Amino acid sequence: MSIDPTIIEHLNEQLAAIGEYPDPRRASSEWKQVYKLLQKTGMRPGRITGMVGMRDVEALTQAIAELSAPDSDSPEPAADAPDAETCKKAFKAFRKRVSLTKLDDDSKLGRSPLSKGASKAPLAITPPIEWPAEVWRELARQGKLRDVGGGFYQLPPH
Numbered sequence: 001m002s003i004d005p006t007i008i009e010h011l012n013e014q015l016a017a018i019g020e021y022p023d024p025r026r027a028s029s030e031w032k033q034v035y036k037l038l039q040k041t042g043m044r045p046g047r048i049t050g051m052v053g054m055r056d057v058e059a060l061t062q063a064i065a066e067l068s069a070p071d072s073d074s075p076e077p078a079a080d081a082p083d084a085e086t087c088k089k090a091f092k093a094f095r096k097r098v099s100l101t102k103l104d105d106d107s108k109l110g111r112s113p114l115s116k117g118a119s120k121a122p123l124a125i126t127p128p129i130e131w132p133a134e135v136w137r138e139l140a141r142q143g144k145l146r147d148v149g150g151g152f153y154q155l156p157p158h
Contacts, residue, residue: 003041008068011037017059019124025055034060041067046149082135090131091144098155101125 014034018027031052038048047053051059082090095115127136127145136153139145145153 003067007037007040008064011058011060011064011067015057015064018057018060020068024057025056031055038063043067044147044149081138082132085143086131087139087144089133090128090135091139093128093130094125094136094139094145094153095155098123098125122154122157124152126151127153 011034014030017030018024018034021027024093033050035052038052039045049061050056051063056105136145137147140147140153145154146156148154
């Protein structure tokens with residue numbers, strides 16, 4: 001996943017502005033900008049929220065370094081990465097599980113007539129246990145899935 005260099009530049013500017021404060025927790029507007037910029041990078045939402053919520057300057061510095069690293073544009077698969085055929089079968093099973101979960105949720109009769117109906121939020125599920133966690137991490141690295149934390153994955157927005 002390629003990240004726009006201007007985002008990295010703006011993050012560095014915000015980091016410098018935060019560094020000018022005697023207490024980095026007081027830089028509220030700068031942290032808000034950092035939050036908005038990090039959301040554009042595709043970083044895991046839980047990591048962004050933790051970093052910005054705790055006003056963690058060290059974690060922000062590390063995240064900027066990771067985002068600006070040349071290998072972050074085209075990360076190489078790990079040496080123990082699963083083969084393409086395994087990933088293909090696992091991804092097919094994941095999509096089937098998502099569609100079945102959506103159908104199951106939509107078919108419930110117990111909806112309240114006062115509610116607004118079905119949720120339009122993207123569905124995050126735990127992946128099928130027939131494949132090891134390395135397969136799901138590899139699919140997330142390839143951009144076919146999105147890791148939302150806590151062992152949950154979802155299909156990326158189109």
